[in-house]
Amino acid sequence: MTTLDAEPGADRSFLFVLGSSRADGNSEILAREAAAHLPAGIPQRWVDLNTLDLPDFQDGRHESAGHEPGEVEQRLLRATLEATDVVIVSPLYWYTLSAQTKRYLDYWSGWLNVPGSDFKQRMAGRRLWGVTVMAHDEHVVADGLVTALHNSAAYMRMRFGGVLLGTASRPGRIRADAQALVRAKTFFENETPPALFAYEKVEAGVTVA
Secondary structure (H helix, E strand, O other): OOOOOOOOOOOOOEEEEEOOOOOOOHHHHHHHHHHOOOOOOOOEEEEEHHHOOOOOOOOOOOOOOOOOOOHHHHHHHHHHHHOOEEEEEOOOEOOEOOHHHHHHHHHHHHHOOOOOOOHHHHHOOOEEEEEEEEOOOOHHHHHHHHHHHHHHHHHHOOEEEEEEEEEOOOOOHHHHOHHHHHHHHHHHHOOOOEOOOHHHHHHOOOOOO
């Protein structure tokens, strides 16, 4: 179910952005398992990008008129800004994010230049998470997706909680990945350090893993 309406009054609020091309996909199932273990009372909004009438992103950053969001885009922007925690839920497609998810992140580029939005400043310090399921037992193949999310968080000066990974292909098969379901129970308890680019870690004298 997609809702872009806010639930006021909470110190934390989660926005789950569903980017699969298949409804009720394995990544969504795993994300909902993790969300079920959030403390009671924390608002959750779930947005299925496939249900939004959102056109492909057009880069107008260097146009004098600036970027003017349409109605659906404005609501998505508001939902993003109102969340303390943004969770990108995307299956692994060709070793990276789905097209729907990538388009959502592309819109972040436009929102950087929406007059009065202060998008980058307002997103700084918030938390970015990922949930993805892949048809591969070796999770290292998802490193490209993890890096894309981590570096997006670093650019926005957000905190990064990592990516919850699972293995499945056929619909619903993620329920057979017992280890992923166990990790889901405590996933949102993970530390969320400030995301840094690799070169920033080197400059700060921190060993890069």
